[in-house]
Amino acid sequence: MELGIREKLPLSEIARNFNAYLMGTDRQISKFGNLSSVTDKPQQQLTYVIAEKYLKSFNTSNIGACIVHESLKELCIKEKSYIITSENPEQLFYTIFLNHYQSGHFKTLSSTRDSSTIIAPSAVIHNSVVIGKDCLIMDNVVIMPNTIIGDRVTIKPNTVIGGDGFQVKTLEGRRKVIPHVGGVKIMNDVEIGSSVCIDKGLFGEFTTIHNETKIDNLVHIAHSAVIGESCTIAAGSSIAGAVTVGNNVWIGVNCSINQLLNIGDYSLVGTGSVVIKSVLPHKKVFGSPAKTIGLVCKCRADIISSEEQLVCSQCNNRYAFVEGQLVEVS
Known part of the structure; x- marks a missing residue:
């Protein structure tokens, strides 16, 4: 469950309103987030990157759209959508986010x-x-x-x-x-x-x-x-x-x-x-x-080592490492 934007916004409209331009497919944006944000609508999320290594992470993620500085546009790929800007991408991202917050565009719950x-x-x-x-x-x-x-x-x-x-x-x-x-x-x-x-x-x-x-x-x-x-x-x-x-x-x-x-x-x-x-x-x-x-x-x-096995000191449950993870064994 997420509380996104009340009505989806075309990425092209966002770019035009903030003196930037769209590169790639136009998308309907319903939420904002950073690269680590958890969402069930990644293709409708707008994020930002501030360096080449983060752009590479975005390019391999399932997030749909990203704000990128024009100096990095050569690293953009055709499968993704980008807002290209001459400004600081992080500051532009939060400026856009605050603009929509102040305009009351985000959903709320019913009491x-x-x-x-x-x-x-x-x-x-x-x-x-x-x-x-x-x-x-x-x-x-x-x-x-x-x-x-x-x-x-x-x-x-x-x-x-x-x-x-x-x-x-x-x-x-x-x-x-x-x-x-x-x-x-x-x-x-x-x-x-x-x-x-x-x-x-x-x-x-x-x-x-x-x-x-x-x-x-x-x-x-x-x-x-x-x-x-x-x-x-x-x-x-x-x-x-x-x-x-x-x-x-x-x-x-x-x-x-x-x-x-x-x-x-x-x-x-x-x-x-x-x-x-x-x-x-x-x-x-x-x-x-x-x-x-x-x-x-x-x-x-505590789990202790006993006779080359891992055993609980209290309940006698037995454990083993499987591919680096500790799991209970019968």
Whole structure:
């Protein structure tokens, strides 16, 4: 699910309106994004590149259209579509994005609220918010537009759901925090502690918290992150933009996870760790920077080597490495 542009825009029209020109096939654009953005409509996405290596990445991606500086046009290929500009492509991209944001061109949700949900009188629920059954929303919670909350969700005092993330760009000589046009989706049976901030997606995607994940106090989850099922995120941790956390992951107190990383299923991030590279499933990592210090079973006990086999120290589940990945074996 994404919140794109209300009506598709011809790429040729975008180019003409911003003193650039189209190279390649004209396309209907329904969303914006960068090369790492997750979308189910890549052929309708407009992105940008600022260097040759990124243009090569775009050319081999499934994204349809790109803003490119005229000095790189010889590297453009006929299968793709380009807006060719003499300006800085990144600044032009965000200028176009802000223009459509200020014109109200992006979709929003229709508000609904189940009567079984309990909402404290001091909570602030904005328009364009969907709330399911049997939720508890406590004192001074703020829920911003384009938020979807499932069933049996608890949100504790002073938490903010759906604010803008921290995407800072220099446009027209001024540093600006870019407004976000996506949302937040919180699935069923999630519990969110006090003074938590969960930012909405940047380009129309949803920051997502999946079923039965539990989030402690003072946690920050940045724009476009995806948190899997049955995760535990302890107090003070910070998860940066576009991070993907798998299922049944444990993140200890005061951890920091850098942007764009993947944290594999059943992994464990130890207290105070700074994660700067992706973590494979079942790995236990610790430190600053975080390094692998062991393996973790589904039951969260240590996996140990016994008689040339990998065995859980508690439940006796057996594991083996297959093509570099740890898998459970019968």
